[in-house]
Amino acid sequence: MNPRRVWAGAALAAGAALLTPAVLPAAAVPAAARTASSSEAHTVARPAAVEGDGTADLEVEITDVAPAVLRPDQPLRVTGTIVNDTAEDVTAPVVRLRVQRTTPVSRSALERWLQPGTLSSTVVVAREELPAELPAGATATFSVEIEPATLPLLASHASWGPRGIEASVHDASGTTSLEGADRSYLLWEPDLDLTAMPVGLLVPVVPTAEELREARAEGTDVATAATPRLLEVLAAVDQPGVTLAVDGLLLAEPGPGPQDDGATDDTGDDAGTTASGEEDAVPDGPLVPGPTEGDDGATVGPDDAGSPGATDDATDDATDEPTDEPTGDPTDAPAPREEGGGLVEALALRSTAEGSEVTVLPWSDADVAALAHAGRPDLLTRALDRAQAAAEDAGLTAGTDLSWPVSVDQVTAARATANGAGALVVPDSAVPTSTELTFTPSGRTDLVVAADATLPALVVDERLSAVLGGTLPGATTDDEALDLTALDARQLLLAETAVIARERPNDPRAVVMTLPRAVGTGTDLDLVAVALDALADAPWTEPATAGDLTALAAATTSRQALPEESVAGSEVDPGLLAAADAVAADAVTFAAITPEPDVITTPVVDALTPVVSTAWREDPAGRESLVAGVAAEVAALDGLVVALPSSTLNLINSSAQIPVNVRNDLGVDVTVRVLLEPGDLRLQAPQPVPLVVPAGSQATAQVQVRAVGSGDVRAGITLLGPDGAEVGTAADLQVRVRADWENVGTAVVAGLLGVMLVVGIVRTVRRGPRTPPVVDEDS
Numbered sequence: 001m002n003p004r005r006v007w008a009g010a011a012l013a014a015g016a017a018l019l020t021p022a023v024l025p026a027a028a029v030p031a032a033a034r035t036a037s038s039s040e041a042h043t044v045a046r047p048a049a050v051e052g053d054g055t056a057d058l059e060v061e062i063t064d065v066a067p068a069v070l071r072p073d074q075p076l077r078v079t080g081t082i083v084n085d086t087a088e089d090v091t092a093p094v095v096r097l098r099v100q101r102t103t104p105v106s107r108s109a110l111e112r113w114l115q116p117g118t119l120s121s122t123v124v125v126a127r128e129e130l131p132a133e134l135p136a137g138a139t140a141t142f143s144v145e146i147e148p149a150t151l152p153l154l155a156s157h158a159s160w161g162p163r164g165i166e167a168s169v170h171d172a173s174g175t176t177s178l179e180g181a182d183r184s185y186l187l188w189e190p191d192l193d194l195t196a197m198p199v200g201l202l203v204p205v206v207p208t209a210e211e212l213r214e215a216r217a218e219g220t221d222v223a224t225a226a227t228p229r230l231l232e233v234l235a236a237v238d239q240p241g242v243t244l245a246v247d248g249l250l251l252a253e254p255g256p257g258p259q260d261d262g263a264t265d266d267t268g269d270d271a272g273t274t275a276s277g278e279e280d281a282v283p284d285g286p287l288v289p290g291p292t293e294g295d296d297g298a299t300v301g302p303d304d305a306g307s308p309g310a311t312d313d314a315t316d317d318a319t320d321e322p323t324d325e326p327t328g329d330p331t332d333a334p335a336p337r338e339e340g341g342g343l344v345e346a347l348a349l350r351s352t353a354e355g356s357e358v359t360v361l362p363w364s365d366a367d368v369a370a371l372a373h374a375g376r377p378d379l380l381t382r383a384l385d386r387a388q389a390a391a392e393d394a395g396l397t398a399g400t401d402l403s404w405p406v407s408v409d410q411v412t413a414a415r416a417t418a419n420g421a422g423a424l425v426v427p428d429s430a431v432p433t434s435t436e437l438t439f440t441p442s443g444r445t446d447l448v449v450a451a452d453a454t455l456p457a458l459v460v461d462e463r464l465s466a467v468l469g470g471t472l473p474g475a476t477t478d479d480e481a482l483d484l485t486a487l488d489a490r491q492l493l494l495a496e497t498a499v500i501a502r503e504r505p506n507d508p509r510a511v512v513m514t515l516p517r518a519v520g521t522g523t524d525l526d527l528v529a530v531a532l533d534a535l536a537d538a539p540w541t542e543p544a545t546a547g548d549l550t551a552l553a554a555a556t557t558s559r560q561a562l563p564e565e566s567v568a569g570s571e572v573d574p575g576l577l578a579a580a581d582a583v584a585a586d587a588v589t590f591a592a593i594t595p596e597p598d599v600i601t602t603p604v605v606d607a608l609t610p611v612v613s614t615a616w617r618e619d620p621a622g623r624e625s626l627v628a629g630v631a632a633e634v635a636a637l638d639g640l641v642v643a644l645p646s647s648t649l650n651l652i653n654s655s656a657q658i659p660v661n662v663r664n665d666l667g668v669d670v671t672v673r674v675l676l677e678p679g680d681l682r683l684q685a686p687q688p689v690p691l692v693v694p695a696g697s698q699a700t701a702q703v704q705v706r707a708v709g710s711g712d713v714r715a716g717i718t719l720l721g722p723d724g725a726e727v728g729t730a731a732d733l734q735v736r737v738r739a740d741w742e743n744v745g746t747a748v749v750a751g752l753l754g755v756m757l758v759v760g761i762v763r764t765v766r767r768g769p770r771t772p773p774v775v776d777e778d779s
Contacts, residue, residue: 068534068537082140099164099186130142198511211225231343231346248362363609371415402425427460440509442557489530494535604630654706
């Protein structure tokens with residue numbers, strides 16, 4: 001273990017100082033011990049000489065202690081490496097093995113063996129001379145075998161358990177003062193009749209924040225992103241007594257999702273081009289074809305629209321016929337899951353295997369504590385129901401009543417109980433014992449969640465869980481944690497559980513361990529597998545699943561109550577949950593104009609659901625980015641159904657129809673209501689006009705208007721969904737209203753005709769009747 005090498009010299013001096021007269025010095029090691037130890041030491045030269053760093057220590061590391069649990073008539077073999085990273089040669093390197101004389105009586109005493117500067121009474125059990133000198137910059141390996149008779153071990157209940165073991169190296173020639181040491185543990189079990197204690201491990205099978213981001217960025221489902229890591233996790237923990245806590249999200253079949261990025265139509269235009277010719281961030285998918293040929297964002301005039309009062313100031317290029325065939329098909333099935341199916345199959349096998357158990361967590365591993373604090377039981381209920389349905393659809397034999405929040409208080413426990421939890425997983429730091437104990441309390445207790453109600457709880461041994469993950473926490477919060485090698489983790493895990501069993505031999509208390517939710521990212525899975533394999537063979541442990549542990553009687557040890565409410569800064573903010581709800585509502589509103597709204601709403605809801613995931617506690621900024629990204633995509637949908645602007649229209653009638661053109665860049669038809677909202681009372685359009693716009697095309701709505709007076713009026717064009725909510729992109733329309741021109745013209749013509757009539761009558765009267773000339777009868 002690298003951290004221990006820094007105090008190797010101090011440990012050697014302390015160990016020598018503690019040698020009592022009863023402890024054999026190196027020169028007095030029995031001949032049997034020396035001859036029985038078979039040396040395989042040899043020196044390995046490095047490819048190039050390494051210049052010494054001027055320190056006075058050798059780096060020693062114990063690489064194996066075999067067997068993991070020593071029994072009678074078995075020799076103990078200790079192997080390791082020695083690195084001389086100094087500038088001096090070690091002429092006569094000698095390895096000495098020391099073993100603690102007694103078994104540690106407590107876990108704290110056990111762990112002190114690995115802490116820097118720890119003093120302990122030891123006995124030298126072997127001395128081995130390396131066959132060659134150790135030059136500067138060289139590495140040597142050693143392997144020492146010790147016969148059982150040489151070890152200070154007795155076949156008794158008082159003697160069984162862990163012992164610290166130390167391998168030290170020094171220069172026997174006295175030429176240099178270089179020395180070094182490393183420590184580990186051996187486990188002694190002399191075939192006694194031990195009472196096994198139940199030990200269980202809870203393993204989270206959930207996606208990480210990184211995998212949530214990866215799935216969204218690559219347009220795949222979360223299970224595909226998480227499965228490679230999780231399959232490795234399942235392989236590492238393939239032991240009895242393991243309970244797999246699975247995110248229900250990983251069990252579901254992938255829903256409709258993005259299709260190929262960068263799709264183009266037959267014109268070669270980008271699929272993200274809007275009616276105005278600008279690039280916009282729009283979601284890819286079966287509803288998003290490329291723009292139709294010839295659409296260049298030109299304005300639309302009133303000609304050919306059938307408006308009786310419109311002049312030919314502009315040309316209307318609109319048509320009621322589709323201008324192009326839509327690309328994409330809303331019924332296209334999503335691409336099959338590449339990796340997720342393998343995970344479901346592996347979980348199904350584990351759910352029916354003897355000694356194994358699978359339980360289902362809320363959908364997206366919903367943060368139970370955060371939702372309880374935010375007052376959103378509806379989201380937790382929805383997540384639980386959806387996860388249970390996914391497990392049933394996957395044919396998984398799994399429980400759903402184990403609640404595993406990342407943090408726990410009274411509010412969280414009460415919410416879990418209200419949602420049907422049968423047991424709660426809590427860290428031991430959340431419910432410390434009421435008084436200081438001389439033993440490790442049971443990991444099975446009952447929590448008071450109401451005045452007359454309790455909830456079974458599994459109390460996690462956090463230190464033991466850390467050891468399984470490869471870390472030894474400091475004795476205090478100020479102490480630095482030690483990184484463990486696979487050997488150290490294996491031997492310390494065995495030693496810790498052995499000490500727990502020895503504390504009260506006739507009281508086998510339950511032990512609960514967990515792995516972190518991001519297991520497999522910063523955790524050495526080989527280390528975990530080796531440690532669990534050794535623990536499964538330990539005679540003082542008995543594998544137990546979460547169900548087995550919950551069925552045990554609760555311990556009578558008094559524990560402190562959970563804090564009333566403790567809100568972590570990394571929890572999801574209620575305001576962000578409200579923002580996510582608003583984004584989903586916007587998607588529902590827009591989708592209502594399509595024939596199959598679920599094709600739009602389902603991907604949006606699925607994308608937003610992980611906002612409640614516990615994984616985001618490690619990346620709150622990623623959670624906010626998720627909501628912002630989905631909000632931008634939903635907002636971009638409005639740019640796919642657009643009311644097109646038009647050139648100025650002249651209106652000289654008191655009643656007419658104004659043409660309004662709407663473009664649809666979706667891959668399906670949409671049904672909207674076109675509402676004209678004049679900004680002046682001189683133009684009135686009382687009713688919206690329904691309009692069906694074909695996929696990938698545009699259509700024209702004839703909006704009936706009434707003109708009162710004259711003037712220039714700006715009218716807004718708004719598109720409405722079936723519920724009256726605004727959808728799509730609005731536009732403005734300029735109208736020159738001249739409604740009195742018709743009446744004035746008629747009056748003028750009528751007046752002129754009247755004047756002409758009067759003038760004619762007057763002239764006729766003034767001229768009088770015309771008298772024919774008199775004809776002479778005689779002539």
